[in-house]
Amino acid sequence: MQKRHPVYLEGEIIEIGAVKFSPGGEMIDTLKLFIAPKYYKKMNWNVARLTGITESDIRGGLPFLTAVDRFMEWSGAETIFLTWSNNDLRLMRQNLRVYGRDPKEYFEHIFDLQQMFDNQILHEGRSCGLTEALQMVGEEGMEAHDALHDAVNTFTVCKHLDLIKGMKEYHNSIDAFDDGEPLKAFSRVYASMFDVLHDKSLLVMACPSCGKRVQFERWASQGKGKKISVGSCACGKEYFVRMRTANGASGDKRVFWSVFPGNDELRAYYLDRLEKQMERFEKRQTRIREKDAALECADDATVETE
Protein backbone atom coordinates (compact mmCIF):
# COMPACT_ATOMS: atom_id res chain seq x y z
CA MET A 1 0.00 0.00 0.00
CA GLN A 2 1.20 3.48 -0.85
CA LYS A 3 2.04 5.56 2.20
CA ARG A 4 -0.12 8.65 2.48
CA HIS A 5 2.10 11.64 2.07
CA PRO A 6 2.00 14.43 4.64
CA VAL A 7 -0.07 17.21 3.11
CA TYR A 8 2.54 19.91 3.65
CA LEU A 9 5.24 17.97 1.81
CA GLU A 10 5.40 19.76 -1.52
CA GLY A 11 7.68 17.17 -3.00
CA GLU A 12 10.40 14.70 -2.18
CA ILE A 13 14.03 15.39 -2.84
CA ILE A 14 15.33 12.83 -5.32
CA GLU A 15 18.70 14.32 -6.17
CA ILE A 16 21.35 16.33 -4.37
CA GLY A 17 23.99 18.17 -6.34
CA ALA A 18 26.65 20.36 -4.77
CA VAL A 19 29.92 22.13 -5.45
CA LYS A 20 32.41 22.76 -2.69
CA PHE A 21 34.73 25.72 -3.04
CA SER A 22 37.37 27.43 -0.95
CA PRO A 23 37.01 30.96 0.47
CA GLY A 24 39.41 31.91 -2.32
CA GLY A 25 36.87 30.77 -4.91
CA GLU A 26 38.62 27.60 -5.98
CA MET A 27 36.47 24.56 -6.73
CA ILE A 28 37.47 21.72 -4.41
CA ASP A 29 34.97 18.95 -5.00
CA THR A 30 31.53 18.08 -6.36
CA LEU A 31 28.83 15.75 -5.12
CA LYS A 32 25.84 14.13 -6.77
CA LEU A 33 23.49 11.73 -5.02
CA PHE A 34 20.23 10.10 -6.06
CA ILE A 35 17.61 9.51 -3.41
CA ALA A 36 14.89 6.88 -3.44
CA PRO A 37 11.54 8.49 -2.64
CA LYS A 38 9.30 7.06 0.02
CA TYR A 39 6.02 8.90 -0.49
CA TYR A 40 5.80 9.94 -4.12
CA LYS A 41 7.01 6.79 -5.82
CA LYS A 42 5.51 7.63 -9.16
CA MET A 43 7.64 10.29 -10.80
CA ASN A 44 6.00 13.50 -11.85
CA TRP A 45 5.96 13.59 -15.66
CA ASN A 46 7.26 17.14 -15.66
CA VAL A 47 10.19 16.34 -13.38
CA ALA A 48 11.04 13.32 -15.53
CA ARG A 49 10.89 15.41 -18.70
CA LEU A 50 12.97 18.28 -17.29
CA THR A 51 15.60 16.32 -15.44
CA GLY A 52 15.91 13.19 -17.55
CA ILE A 53 15.93 11.24 -14.27
CA THR A 54 14.24 7.89 -14.73
CA GLU A 55 12.24 5.87 -12.24
CA SER A 56 15.00 3.30 -12.17
CA ASP A 57 17.54 6.02 -11.26
CA ILE A 58 15.61 6.90 -8.16
CA ARG A 59 14.73 3.31 -7.31
CA GLY A 60 18.46 2.70 -7.06
CA GLY A 61 18.90 5.84 -4.96
CA LEU A 62 19.93 6.10 -1.35
CA PRO A 63 17.44 6.36 1.49
CA PHE A 64 16.85 10.06 2.19
CA LEU A 65 18.52 10.17 5.61
CA THR A 66 21.58 8.27 4.38
CA ALA A 67 21.96 10.77 1.55
CA VAL A 68 21.55 13.76 3.84
CA ASP A 69 24.09 12.38 6.32
CA ARG A 70 26.53 11.76 3.49
CA PHE A 71 25.97 15.27 2.16
CA MET A 72 26.56 16.84 5.58
CA GLU A 73 29.66 14.75 6.15
CA TRP A 74 30.98 15.72 2.72
CA SER A 75 30.24 19.40 3.45
CA GLY A 76 32.24 19.39 6.64
CA ALA A 77 31.96 21.61 9.69
CA GLU A 78 31.95 25.40 9.55
CA THR A 79 30.54 25.38 6.04
CA ILE A 80 28.64 28.26 4.55
CA PHE A 81 25.86 27.04 2.28
CA LEU A 82 24.82 29.07 -0.74
CA THR A 83 21.66 28.29 -2.63
CA TRP A 84 19.82 29.76 -5.59
CA SER A 85 16.43 30.93 -4.20
CA ASN A 86 15.11 29.53 -0.95
CA ASN A 87 13.01 26.85 -2.66
CA ASP A 88 15.46 24.01 -2.25
CA LEU A 89 16.06 24.84 1.38
CA ARG A 90 12.35 25.00 2.11
CA LEU A 91 11.88 21.61 0.49
CA MET A 92 14.91 20.19 2.32
CA ARG A 93 13.48 21.35 5.62
CA GLN A 94 10.08 19.86 4.86
CA ASN A 95 11.72 16.57 3.95
CA LEU A 96 13.88 16.53 7.08
CA ARG A 97 10.83 17.17 9.22
CA VAL A 98 8.86 14.38 7.59
CA TYR A 99 11.73 12.02 8.42
CA GLY A 100 11.71 13.14 12.04
CA ARG A 101 14.86 15.26 11.92
CA ASP A 102 14.99 18.78 13.35
CA PRO A 103 15.76 21.12 10.40
CA LYS A 104 17.28 23.64 12.81
CA GLU A 105 20.24 21.34 13.23
CA TYR A 106 21.13 21.69 9.58
CA PHE A 107 22.48 24.51 7.41
CA GLU A 108 23.25 26.94 10.19
CA HIS A 109 24.87 29.42 7.81
CA ILE A 110 22.95 29.61 4.58
CA PHE A 111 22.40 32.45 2.11
CA ASP A 112 20.13 32.96 -0.86
CA LEU A 113 22.23 33.93 -3.88
CA GLN A 114 19.19 34.80 -5.92
CA GLN A 115 18.46 37.64 -3.53
CA MET A 116 22.12 38.66 -3.48
CA PHE A 117 22.09 38.68 -7.28
CA ASP A 118 19.11 41.01 -7.29
CA ASN A 119 20.76 43.31 -4.74
CA GLN A 120 24.07 43.49 -6.56
CA ILE A 121 23.41 42.99 -10.27
CA LEU A 122 19.75 42.86 -11.25
CA HIS A 123 18.37 45.71 -9.07
CA GLU A 124 14.78 44.94 -9.98
CA GLY A 125 13.39 43.54 -6.76
CA ARG A 126 12.50 40.26 -8.38
CA SER A 127 13.79 36.76 -8.42
CA CYS A 128 15.50 35.72 -11.59
CA GLY A 129 16.22 32.23 -12.82
CA LEU A 130 19.70 30.78 -12.92
CA THR A 131 19.73 30.65 -16.73
CA GLU A 132 18.83 34.33 -16.98
CA ALA A 133 21.44 35.19 -14.34
CA LEU A 134 24.14 33.34 -16.31
CA GLN A 135 23.20 35.26 -19.44
CA MET A 136 23.33 38.57 -17.58
CA VAL A 137 26.89 37.98 -16.41
CA GLY A 138 27.88 36.66 -19.83
CA GLU A 139 28.65 33.11 -18.78
CA GLU A 140 27.95 29.91 -20.62
CA GLY A 141 26.10 27.56 -18.26
CA MET A 142 25.83 23.83 -18.17
CA GLU A 143 22.51 22.33 -19.22
CA ALA A 144 19.90 23.08 -16.58
CA HIS A 145 17.74 20.76 -14.48
CA ASP A 146 20.47 18.42 -13.33
CA ALA A 147 21.20 19.03 -9.65
CA LEU A 148 24.97 19.03 -10.13
CA HIS A 149 24.82 21.19 -13.25
CA ASP A 150 22.65 23.64 -11.35
CA ALA A 151 25.20 23.70 -8.55
CA VAL A 152 28.05 24.32 -11.00
CA ASN A 153 26.02 27.09 -12.67
CA THR A 154 25.31 28.63 -9.27
CA PHE A 155 29.04 28.54 -8.52
CA THR A 156 29.71 30.27 -11.85
CA VAL A 157 27.30 33.10 -10.98
CA CYS A 158 28.92 33.32 -7.53
CA LYS A 159 32.17 34.46 -9.10
CA HIS A 160 30.42 37.66 -10.19
CA LEU A 161 29.10 38.46 -6.73
CA ASP A 162 30.70 40.08 -3.75
CA LEU A 163 29.82 37.28 -1.35
CA ILE A 164 31.28 38.90 1.76
CA LYS A 165 29.34 42.09 1.16
CA GLY A 166 26.24 40.09 0.27
CA MET A 167 26.36 38.05 3.44
CA LYS A 168 26.85 41.18 5.55
CA GLU A 169 23.85 43.01 4.15
CA TYR A 170 21.60 40.00 4.03
CA HIS A 171 18.18 41.05 5.26
CA ASN A 172 15.30 38.74 4.63
CA SER A 173 16.86 35.81 6.32
CA ILE A 174 15.73 32.51 4.88
CA ASP A 175 14.98 31.54 8.45
CA ALA A 176 11.97 33.82 8.46
CA PHE A 177 10.36 31.12 6.35
CA ASP A 178 11.28 28.11 8.34
CA ASP A 179 8.01 28.34 10.08
CA GLY A 180 7.80 24.72 11.13
CA GLU A 181 4.79 22.64 10.33
CA PRO A 182 1.92 24.68 9.01
CA LEU A 183 -1.14 25.24 11.16
CA LYS A 184 -3.31 24.34 8.18
CA ALA A 185 -2.44 23.08 4.72
CA PHE A 186 -4.04 21.56 1.68
CA SER A 187 -3.33 21.02 -1.96
CA ARG A 188 -5.93 21.45 -4.68
CA VAL A 189 -6.04 21.30 -8.48
CA TYR A 190 -7.33 24.15 -10.64
CA ALA A 191 -7.92 24.33 -14.39
CA SER A 192 -5.84 27.50 -14.80
CA MET A 193 -3.94 30.23 -12.98
CA PHE A 194 -6.90 32.51 -13.67
CA ASP A 195 -9.08 30.21 -11.58
CA VAL A 196 -6.51 30.16 -8.79
CA LEU A 197 -6.28 33.94 -8.61
CA HIS A 198 -10.06 34.32 -8.72
CA ASP A 199 -10.75 31.83 -5.96
CA LYS A 200 -11.47 34.19 -3.08
CA SER A 201 -11.76 31.25 -0.69
CA LEU A 202 -7.95 30.92 -0.80
CA LEU A 203 -7.77 34.23 1.06
CA VAL A 204 -10.20 33.32 3.81
CA MET A 205 -10.00 30.80 6.61
CA ALA A 206 -11.43 29.98 9.99
CA CYS A 207 -8.97 31.03 12.69
CA PRO A 208 -7.27 27.85 13.96
CA SER A 209 -7.36 29.33 17.44
CA CYS A 210 -10.88 30.73 17.86
CA GLY A 211 -12.77 29.74 14.72
CA LYS A 212 -13.62 33.29 13.63
CA ARG A 213 -13.29 34.29 9.98
CA VAL A 214 -9.84 35.56 8.99
CA GLN A 215 -9.57 37.60 5.78
CA PHE A 216 -6.09 37.73 4.22
CA GLU A 217 -4.71 40.71 2.30
CA ARG A 218 -4.29 40.54 -1.46
CA TRP A 219 -1.59 38.16 -2.75
CA ALA A 220 1.93 39.47 -3.14
CA SER A 221 4.25 37.62 -5.45
CA GLN A 222 7.25 35.97 -3.83
CA GLY A 223 8.86 34.90 -7.06
CA LYS A 224 8.12 32.15 -9.49
CA GLY A 225 4.85 30.42 -8.66
CA LYS A 226 4.74 31.63 -5.08
CA LYS A 227 2.35 34.05 -3.48
CA ILE A 228 2.15 35.21 0.10
CA SER A 229 -0.22 37.15 2.27
CA VAL A 230 -0.91 38.03 5.87
CA GLY A 231 -4.02 38.29 7.96
CA SER A 232 -5.03 38.90 11.52
CA CYS A 233 -7.91 37.55 13.53
CA ALA A 234 -10.18 39.56 15.81
CA CYS A 235 -8.80 37.39 18.63
CA GLY A 236 -5.38 38.95 18.09
CA LYS A 237 -3.65 36.06 16.33
CA GLU A 238 -1.51 36.88 13.28
CA TYR A 239 -1.22 34.59 10.26
CA PHE A 240 1.06 34.22 7.26
CA VAL A 241 -0.22 32.29 4.27
CA ARG A 242 1.83 30.94 1.41
CA MET A 243 0.59 29.44 -1.83
CA ARG A 244 2.80 27.71 -4.32
CA THR A 245 1.54 26.59 -7.71
CA ALA A 246 3.00 23.83 -9.82
CA ASN A 247 2.15 22.93 -13.39
CA GLY A 248 0.17 19.77 -13.93
CA ALA A 249 0.35 17.48 -16.93
CA SER A 250 -2.45 19.10 -18.95
CA GLY A 251 -1.93 22.78 -18.24
CA ASP A 252 -3.74 22.53 -14.94
CA LYS A 253 -2.32 24.00 -11.74
CA ARG A 254 -1.78 22.28 -8.45
CA VAL A 255 -1.88 24.68 -5.53
CA PHE A 256 -0.08 24.01 -2.25
CA TRP A 257 -1.60 26.25 0.38
CA SER A 258 -0.26 26.51 3.91
CA VAL A 259 -0.73 28.91 6.76
CA PHE A 260 1.74 29.67 9.53
CA PRO A 261 1.77 31.81 12.66
CA GLY A 262 2.47 35.39 11.61
CA ASN A 263 4.69 38.00 13.15
CA ASP A 264 5.91 41.56 12.51
CA GLU A 265 8.89 40.39 10.48
CA LEU A 266 6.71 38.37 8.11
CA ARG A 267 4.21 41.21 7.78
CA ALA A 268 7.04 43.61 6.92
CA TYR A 269 8.36 41.12 4.39
CA TYR A 270 4.90 40.80 2.83
CA LEU A 271 4.53 44.59 2.56
CA ASP A 272 7.97 44.82 0.99
CA ARG A 273 7.08 42.23 -1.66
CA LEU A 274 3.78 43.99 -2.33
CA GLU A 275 5.55 47.30 -2.81
CA LYS A 276 8.08 45.78 -5.19
CA GLN A 277 5.23 44.21 -7.12
CA MET A 278 3.63 47.68 -7.49
CA GLU A 279 6.95 49.16 -8.60
CA ARG A 280 7.31 46.50 -11.29
CA PHE A 281 3.76 47.14 -12.42
CA GLU A 282 4.38 50.90 -12.65
CA LYS A 283 7.66 50.36 -14.51
CA ARG A 284 5.83 48.23 -17.04
CA GLN A 285 3.13 50.88 -17.46
CA THR A 286 5.80 53.58 -17.96
CA ARG A 287 7.58 51.47 -20.55
CA ILE A 288 4.34 51.01 -22.49
CA ARG A 289 3.57 54.76 -22.30
CA GLU A 290 7.11 55.66 -23.41
CA LYS A 291 6.88 53.26 -26.31
CA ASP A 292 3.57 54.84 -27.41
CA ALA A 293 5.06 58.33 -27.04
CA ALA A 294 8.13 57.33 -29.06
CA LEU A 295 5.89 56.02 -31.82
CA GLU A 296 3.94 59.29 -31.86
CA CYS A 297 7.22 61.28 -31.98
CA ALA A 298 8.40 59.15 -34.85
CA ASP A 299 5.19 59.96 -36.70
CA ASP A 300 5.64 63.69 -35.99
CA ALA A 301 9.23 63.59 -37.17
CA THR A 302 8.24 62.07 -40.47
CA VAL A 303 5.68 64.79 -40.95
CA GLU A 304 8.15 67.57 -40.13
CA THR A 305 10.92 66.42 -42.42
CA GLU A 306 8.63 66.30 -45.38
Ligand SMILES: [Zn+2]
Ligand atom coordinates in the same frame (compact mmCIF):
# COMPACT_ATOMS: atom_id res chain seq x y z
ZN1 LIG B 1 -8.95 33.95 16.18
